[in-house]
Amino acid sequence: MFVPSQIEKFLFFDIETAGQAEDLSSISPKLANLWSDRATFLRDHLSAKYPDNLGKSDNDLFIEKAALQAEFGRIVCISFGKVKFDEAGDPIAQIVSYSGTEEEILSQSLKLINGLSRSGIKLIGHNIKRFDVPFLCKRAFITGHEIPQILQVWDKKPWETALVDTSELWSFGAWQEGFTSLDLLSTVLGIDSPKEDMKGSDVHSNFYLGNIDKIREYCQRDVIALIQVIIKLSNLNRLEKSNIIFK
Numbered sequence: 001m002f003v004p005s006q007i008e009k010f011l012f013f014d015i016e017t018a019g020q021a022e023d024l025s026s027i028s029p030k031l032a033n034l035w036s037d038r039a040t041f042l043r044d045h046l047s048a049k050y051p052d053n054l055g056k057s058d059n060d061l062f063i064e065k066a067a068l069q070a071e072f073g074r075i076v077c078i079s080f081g082k083v084k085f086d087e088a089g090d091p092i093a094q095i096v097s098y099s100g101t102e103e104e105i106l107s108q109s110l111k112l113i114n115g116l117s118r119s120g121i122k123l124i125g126h127n128i129k130r131f132d133v134p135f136l137c138k139r140a141f142i143t144g145h146e147i148p149q150i151l152q153v154w155d156k157k158p159w160e161t162a163l164v165d166t167s168e169l170w171s172f173g174a175w176q177e178g179f180t181s182l183d184l185l186s187t188v189l190g191i192d193s194p195k196e197d198m199k200g201s202d203v204h205s206n207f208y209l210g211n212i213d214k215i216r217e218y219c220q221r222d223v224i225a226l227i228q229v230i231i232k233l234s235n236l237n238r239l240e241k242s243n244i245i246f247k
Helices: 029-045 058-068 102-117 130-140 165-173 182-186 198-207 212-233
Strands: 010-019 074-086 091-099 122-125 163-165 244-247
Touching: 010 058, 010 130, 010 198, 010 212, 029 058, 058 198, 074 130, 074 212, 091 102, 091 122, 091 163, 091 212, 122 212, 130 163, 163 165, 163 212, 165 182, 165 198, 165 212, 182 212, 198 212
Parallel strands: 010 122, 091 244, 122 163
Antiparallel strands: 010 074, 074 091
16 A cells, blocks of 8 residues: 555644543533533434443543543653655654643653654554544643644545545445444454553543553554554554564
8 A cells, every 4th residue: 555655754643532521420510511412312212232331430431431532531651653665665663651730741752753853754554544643633622622633624625634544444435334443354354453451442441550661551552553564454564573662
């Protein structure tokens, strides 16, 4: 799909999110009431699609679903990856992750994106157009951060943006194609799954248990799997573990 010079212009990234608080009792009464409206929708209107939601309390649904919605969630980690190819054509990846307070994560991540965007990079990730980019932009607006130009996609046509979404690449233009997870895509391409001992649904509980290092490692594995997918689809030399540098 891509030649090395194109891949070297990619900024691979992934975000991990949790609910704004450990449970519903710890957010503002107004926001809690608004979540109750959302929970009613999740139970009553989406019950045919998600029957497991039936019978769950507002608090149960908050713990399970708040991390998926920027209005009720927060970013707890962002990992980035850049790739260079040596003279033998072997890829070398550099991975950097930001965790801490959401303010720290957003400040550092948006600064990195803004700085690298001046060199003509493209942001690449799995399902980023439907989740990562909207969530990141919403949390940036909510917390008062300036949005880098590369993320200002609301007034652009799809082909005018600098976003590459591997879930779209894998659909090969079939708009009705069912969504393929990064876990499934990695598995069918013979790449180690990033979901070894953790899944996205586990991030909320791990965050409030203080397992930040575990979340960071999970986020990094997603970025590494993403890099390996692009290299595999481009029929290039595979990324060896010895050629992954964590900064």
